[in-house]
Amino acid sequence: MVATNDTTVLIFGASGDLTSRKLIPALFRLSQQQYLSVRSPVIGVARRPKSHDEFRTEMREKVQARLGLDKFDAAAWDVFANQLFYQQLDLTDASEYAMLKTSVQAIESQVGAGNDASRIVYLATTPDLIAPAVEGLDVSGMIPPRESKSILRVVVEKPFGRDLKSAQELTLTLSRHLQESQIYRIDHYLGKETVQNILLFRFGNAIFEPLLNRNHVDHIQITVAEELGMEGARGGYYDTSGAMRDVLQNHVLQLLCLIAMDPPSLFQAREIRDEKMKVLQALRPGVSGPIENWAIRAQYTAGLVDGQPTLGYREEDRVNPNSNRETYVAMRVALDNWRWAGVPFFLRTGKRLPKQMTEIAIQFKNPPLNLFSTVECDGDLCDLVETRPNTLILRIQPQEAISLRFSTKRPGMNYQVQPVSMDFEYGAHFTAQLPEAYERLLLDVMRGDSTLFTRSDELEAAWRFVTPVLESWESSSAAPDFYPAATWGPRSADQLISETKACWRAPK
Template identity: 40%
Template sequence: MQSTTDIVKPAGFDLILFGGTGDLAWRKLMPALFQAFRHGTLPEGGRIIGVARDALSDEQYRSLIESRFRDVDGSKQPSPTEFSRFAAMLHYVRMDLSKPEDYQALAQSLAQREAATVVMYVATAPALFTTVVEQLAAAGLNTPRTRIVLEKPLGHDLPSNRAINAAVGRAFAERQIFRIDHYLGKPAVQNLFALRFGNALFEPLWRRETIANIQITIAEDLGVEKRGQFYDSTGALRDMVQNHALQLLCAIAMEPPINSHADAIRDEKLKVLRSLKAWTPETLAQHVVRGQYSAGNRSGKSVPGYLQEAGVPAGSGTETYVALRTEIENWRWAGVPFYIRTGKRLAAREAHIVVNFRPAPHPIFKAPIGAANKLVINLQPRDGLELHLLAEGQAQRVAAPSGSNITQTLAPVQLDLDFDKRFGSERVGAYERLLLDVIDGRLNLFVRSDEQEEAWQWVQPILEHWQAGQMPPRPYAAGTWGPSAASAMIARDGHCWSEEA
């Protein structure tokens, strides 16, 4: 009889990175894994196995990753000693993802060491997701110890998203599937949850009676760079709105969950998505603005328009900017407009949420026109909160029939909390946190299939409206805040974007 001391328990983890030589791997994933290694949070005894079609040895793969680390920000670059220790975890397997025999070889390689957790990170083109998942199952690599990570975009539209999720669901249980949205891993988004559900201060104000409108902005000052061919088949709506922006909207609008468990949080996000106002032909025409950047200036230098970028076909109608207005049809938010905008080649690189409160119902002080309280949640490039208030500015003596009165004049002031300064700039990055959560099996910051499908369901009418040729993109000069139609859209409600206030 075998004693318990003779039983070898699985230890460590195996992280298999499909697309191991790709842009995402060396730009985001490897630096994040190294930072976790440096911080001592990456479990010991792990292996990181890059998978791609290139013919590389382990040592060649390690050299390739080391060369890519030279592009990482200075403070995050490893020293030679640090990288040498980290590189011991790195391995490489050559695979053609269309060949079943290569998956069998991978299975045999992994069987030589039974890891406690096996993570399959699919960082490939979305067209390969179904192939990879089906081949993993055929090779017996979908064991109970396996977790699969799927990068966005998960589909091109609602039907393709359903097809991918159906294929993944046949091979893996929902608890094994980690649909990653790196915005949910950002420290600022975690602070958003903490702000709402860890404090009692704002909850009584978080409703239609006190909030006039909410604006979500995700702006990039760069163009498509070298990703023109990929981006032209995606566009801003698929790339940013369907996932990142709607996840931020859910975080800002959801009801308090009953606890911090993954499904409790995702149940409340799903309710928000199901409550989004349905599109009609009229609202599609009035409440959605589609744009494409033309040549302009960035930091005093001329930059090309989208149609002049490498890899972009002539006459492309792909949007690089989207602004839209929506409402959430429930008791908390009925009648409150939510504005979302995102785009490339805009005036600045920043992401923020602005909660604009209603003005005082009976003003007794003199204040600037349109002045009101607002809460700004900064997501990037800095992470923090700004609370905009009105305080006494100067007193003016005004003549009146009964004598002299003092009229108090209010002036805008703000309380500014910078989380990087408060907690230190060496905070856990989005991918670092999410990768550790996958290894530990925590699903809180990942998207469930039903909420992802609901998001596509809401976006689908916009895609169909555009495909019917109803709304060609409006041009906007690089370095601006987008088409003027976006300002006109929000102005019809009597509001304006934050930089216009």
């Protein structure tokens, strides 16, 4: 393994949940695998006073609790802990950044980081602190001038705005101090191994890609289903956000880009993001007329999860009892380009659905002539059913897999067709543990590879598409549709897809 060049990682918001749950465990794993040079200090920054040792102890306890004692490698932690430091700072106080710069330089020389060390600032803070943070970095001279060889990269966490206007304002704020190439907008979904595999599967095999177009594909379904509701006091935040902002605008549209984009001329950040951008530029409502013809919002009501009664959304902790906030979105969209003209894309995401599951299902057209009868059998008992089209399923989580459904002759004296499935499961094939999304993404920031990060034009294009829908919903006093917890969504979503004679997949 080759360690990256010496890189100082500053985490703004180091006493927060994201730092202890994701960032420090990911950096620890990178250190264990020797991707993080021993001369790369990790400096936590937040308002609370804390010594270096207190920070180290706190992080050790949290990582140990997360991994479990048997999986926690104490010797490896001791190596990593030597690289951990803490600096108290109020991010809103511009006068404190000069002191930050001095202590960062002192720490860098203490660990022996080279003079050409690069720096990463990870903004693990609320969005209102982004502007003061980049301004403070700039005023203190921590953002190197364009012509300098020094490197500073800034990682920004979602949410990237809450509509088109606020996203544009955020872009403007960042661009006053940073070049676009210094900004890494993180969408942890893109760090998942199976999400990255979408492009490799499509463009590393010759047999599937020629089929992915309007000539062969009937429709595509993208599902991001969550089983959880508002656990962990999430209701307060969620009631201001909802399924559209939280998941559809970013994760679902990113998956759409990856499955629908054309091959890039080079497998490099700019070329890949250019192709994704073209998909977003071609994105349209799937049918004409009012928004409700192609976009459905709904909210979960009380239900039974594993036999236990659960609350409806409006009864959840910190949720407005009259809230119209959507916990479910389904959309029929289209791509106005040569490859996909006329192919419906059905997108859906929701909370309190029957299971946690993310998948892309590509349903192919039926054979032009139906020569055989199709059966579905339970043992020797078979029922005649409608022809089952071929389906290619890319399961992103859990149990990451790729399945191809096709028809085969049922053994016997008749020409009967039975649908079967050819499955590739990551877990069964690869013994190596799949890296956590944050590990991969942090390493990419250190390497300066922005392929898996969202560019400002992609972000704006996604907001440009969803903002009119959000505005229409939020300006209306009409209630959303409802669905009982642990079901696959409202009836209106079934109608949305059944107009094309298709139906939603309901994986077991």
